[in-house]
Amino acid sequence: MTSILSTADGLNAxxxxxxxxxxxxxxxxxxxxxxxxxxxxxxxxxxxxVLAYNGTPDMYLIAVSAIFLIIKGVILPLLLRRTHRQLPSQQLPKPYLGYSACALLGIIGFALSLWIGGRLGIAANPLFSQVFPIGMATIFTGLLLIVSRKEVLSQLFGYLVLENGIFLLGAPMAEQESFWLELSILLDIMVAVFVMGIAIHHINRAFHSTYVDHIASLKD
Amino acid sequence: MILALLCLPFAAALASWFIPAHGPRRVLLALTAGVEMLLAFACWMVEPTPFFGGAFYLDAMGRLVLTLTTILFFAASLYGIVYLKGEDSGVRKDFVQGLHFSNAPEATFTACLLLFLSTAVLVAVTRHLGILWVGIESTTLVSAPLIYFHRHRRSLEATWKYLMICSVGIALALVGNILLDISMQSDAGHGASMILDAMLERAENVHHGWFKAAFVFLLIGYGTKMGIAPMHTWLPDAHSEAPSVVSALLSGALLNCAFLGIYRACEISAAAGLGDFSGQLLMAFGFFSMVTAALFIVGQGDFKRMLAYSSVEHMGILILALGAGFEAARGGIMHMAGHSLVKAALFLLAGNILARYHTKSSHDVIGMRRTMPFTAFLWMAGILAICGSPPFSIFMSELSVLQGLLRHGIFPAMAYLLLLGVIFAGMLTPVLRMCAGKAPHGIALDRKEAAVSVLPSACLFGLALALGLYMPEWLDTVLTAAAAATGM
Incomplete structure (x- = not known):
């Protein structure tokens, strides 16, 4: 039994x-x-x-990752679930582009991210070049969800996915000095999701619907 | 001093949440605004000590934005006291859709106003690009409940668009920050410091490909918050549906905060020797914003939306100036001051008109000179000022921008003048109609107007006029220093 997964394999996975x-x-x-x-x-x-760290991760890095994991993997989804539960069960309108077309565009976005990453050249920290295409593809996915979905909660999902992509791009920057900044950025995003959740609750109460088409009266 | 500037409005915001009575809370709002403005003035006389390793430091541009923000906030808070007194706390009928609505709790509104001041001050006093991002994102979060003060469908729609579009925009600016960090890394192990001074030092060795990508993201990200076309779509909705006192702050103070983000990126771009790249991008977006604004201002029937599109135009002028070289950039920074003062005053006056006529349609508002003569006079003066008529400061700054553009050839200058002319005609036509004529039936001919409803606007116009007639040496020095930092 010699084939133990290395952290590099873990990161790629x-x-x-x-x-x-x-x-x-x-x-x-x-x-x-x-x-x-x-x-x-x-x-x-x-x-x-943790997976991106070259060597044995110290306690600081493990603690930081645990905090990020709890916020991104537990608290934010719980906030989303809470908002989802407050809404009446409704048939979701089909997105502007259709689900299959969206997934296809996601693949094109990934290919585009790989191409852009190649054009920009290798960064001083090669880890950036490694995570860049996936980060950009995740950002593209978030943007696609926002513009293609016809329901406000689904747009909020898009915003969170967009933020996930940005977090991935910033992951190689996880250093002791920048921890407080990254945490404040993450808290800002958490508050943004919370505020948007409240807004969705109000939209549902005022419009009796959360369809984007129903909240489009302000035009020139 | 910087710490006091940051903490005072934050502490006042927390306190205002717990003060049950309206009177003391309103006094706290005005008092905090007044003290904050005096502290900002003091920063011109006593150099504040930088702290947190230089992350908090007032440079020329920061000082200008800070002073403008506190002046506008003081004017808005005085107006806000009367505004809040006049707001019925019960259920009311929306005059546009005829549906019933109520207001958000006044305590929440006041607290968010003070938090807005705190976050806008944070943006002005920091030279750390990460903190700048946190500050600008926080302004979005604390100003969203302000837009939704009148809890009706239209304001809710505007709030959602504002939250979603600006949050996405600011998120893209965060991508810009990360790419900026990548472009500045010289070795694998260490991220570059995000403090501006350290970045300027390392700018010469920047990786051009990554930096260009970073600049594009920063421009699109902060440009969204600034209302640059084509990312401006939230701005007319939010400005027209927010209470006028909030619209004044959004247009006069919030847009400057986002502009500061782009200005910081330009500083680094110039130090990296990529001024031409960023200049061309800025000029393209600037012209596009002016064209978009011109198209929507001509024939615009909603006078608050007209003011909002005028903000799109002026933000276009700001970044156009920033990209067009030193002379234009100096004019552009002066333009920022003039636009903030005049536009905030105009939005406060728009609140008076709305309160009297119960409509935002410029076709239905006629005879203002008979029904509300002071407001009518100031409204007309303000529109002339915002359109760049002499002797207001906007005339001087637009002239400087024109001089700067002439260095790029006759065509950009001609296009600039043409767009200014179209917008001038587009804005003046409905305003003349609003002021002239007989008062419509059903509008009280009571010519009395509360002094505090017109005085803040009059003072702001007075400042814009004074800046147009006389430029103090100390202000001239600061404008030159701020423009020189962009190194274009």
Whole structure:
């Protein structure tokens, strides 16, 4: 028994799983499934700083990763689930592009991210070049979810996925000095999700619907 | 001093949540705004000590943004006291859709106003790009409940669009920050410091490919928050549906915070020797914003949306100036001051008109000179000022931008003048109609207006006028220093 997975293999596996969750999110028709996928993606993202570390991770890095994992993989999905429960069960409108077309665009986005990463050249920290295509593809997935979905909670999912992509890009920066900054950014995002959750609750109460088409009266 | 500037409004915001009575809470709001403004003035006389390793330090641009923010907030808080007194706390009928609505609790509104001041001050006093991002994102979160003060469907729709579009925009700016860090790394193990001074030192060795990508993300990200076209779609909705006192702060203070983000990116770009790259991008987005604003201002029937599109135009002018070289950049920074003062005053006046006429349609508002003569006079003066008429400061700054553009050839200058002309005509036509004519039936001919409803606007116009007539040496020095930092 000599084949023990190295951290590099672990990182590649995590990055591969993240891209799979991206595509699954683009094709997901049910919101409960989307929340579960976002939670899984959050857990994977929490593991990335440890897996990306070259050597034995110290206690600091493990603690930071644990905090990020709890926020991304547990607290934020719980906030989403809470918001989802407050909404009446309704048939979700089909996205503007259709689920299959969205997943296809996700694959094109991934290819585009690989191409852009290649064009930008190798960064001083090669880890950035490694996570860059997946991070950009996740950002693209988030943007795609926001513009293609016709329901506000699904748009919030898109925002969270977008933030997950950004977190992945920033993961190689996990250093002791920048911890407080990363944490404040994460808390900011948590508050943003909380505030958007409240807004969705109000939208449902005022419009008796959370369809984007129903909240489009402000035009020129 | 910087710590006091940050902590005072934050502490006041927490306190205002727990003060049950409206009177003391309103006094606290005005008092905090006044003290904060005096502290900002003191920063011009006493150099505040930098702290947190230079992350908090007031440079020329930060000082200017800080001073403008506190002046506007003081004017808005005085206006806000009367505004809040006049707001019925019960259920009311929405005059547009005819549905019933109530207001958000006043304590929440006041606390969010003070938190907005705190976060805007944070943006102005930091030279750390990460903290700057946190500050700008926080302004979005604390200003969203302000837009949704009147709890009706339209304000809720505007709040959702504002939250979603600006949060996505700011998220893209965060990508820009990360790419900036990547572009500055010289070895694998260490991230670059995000403090501006350290970044400027390392800028010469920046990786050009990664930096260009970073600049694009920063421009699109902060540009979204600034209302640059085509990312401006949240701005007309939020500005028109928010209470006028909030619209004044959004347009006068919030947009400057986002502009500061782009300005910081330009500082690094110039130090990296990539001023031409960023300059071209800025000029392209600037012109596109002016064209978009011109298209929507001409024939615009909603006077608050007209002011909002005027903000899109002026934000376009700001980044156009930033990209067009030193002379134009100096004019652009002066323009930022003039626009903030005049636009905030105009939004406060728009609140007076709305309160009297119960409509935002410029076709239905007529005879203002008979029904509300002070507001009518200031409204007309303000529109002339915002359109760049002499002797207001905006005329001087637009002239400087024009001089700067002439260095790029006759065509950009001509296009700039043409767009200014179209917008001038587009704004003046409905405003003349609003002021002239007989008062419509059903509008009280009571010519009395509360002094505090017009005085803050009059003072802000007075400042814009004074800046147009006389430029103090100390302010001239600061404007030159701020423009020189962009090194274009």
């Amino acid at each position: 995590a990055l591969g799983l993240i891209i799979i969750t991206d595509l699954a999110l683009l094709g997901a028709e049910r919101q409960r499934l989307s929340i579960r996928l976002i939670a899984n993606q959050g857990v994977l993202l929490g593991l990335v700083p």
